Amino acid sequence: MVRVEFLGPIQKEALELDISNLNELAKILQGDAEVSDWLESCAVALNDTLVTSLEAPLKDGDKISLLPPVCGG
């Protein structure tokens, strides 16, 4: 299982999903009305490292984080 966390202002509980790559996650989240509007502006981290490709393979116990637009300071 892979854990998917939604950070900052995204009001959504973490998901536990049986998926093997980020393409599968994209399809699931695009169909989720709670989160689909955020996807365009969210960065994605795999085990706390930002990723730039959907092809990264996922394994059991991985953590994916969605990071919406930021504003520190």
Add this chain to the structure above:
Amino acid sequence: MLSLYTGPLDVPTILKEWYEEEHKSNYGAYIPFVGTVRSEDEIDGLSFDVYEPILESWFSSWQEKAKAKGAKIKMAHSKGDVMLHESSYIAAVFSPKRRVALEFINEFVEDFKASAPIWKYDLRDGQRIYAKDRSTAISGSGLLA
């Protein structure tokens, strides 16, 4: 050094601590930036969420860049609520010479605004409202869209 505090920063204490830590380290310049919450748009204050694992790795990468220039960065940030005229952010660069520190603090704060995983909310009438219009999508966003 990256320090996170719940609530507002004790600015005089932090600046003094950093000065005392480094004033014998042979840095000729200590350039701090202090961010203070201003009164605007009828807010009562600001509030912050911080995602620490990625903030720490982002900060480490900047510490390495500073080291390559013979400099050092320190940063303090608040979590939770910070009211008007209190401070939520301090960044400082120590370097042998002034010019490197002045340039570096600018680059660092710019990237901080664009990349550090911190989310800001306006506190207004007892509500905590995401500052969406003032926020910046991290480079590479939209991968799942």
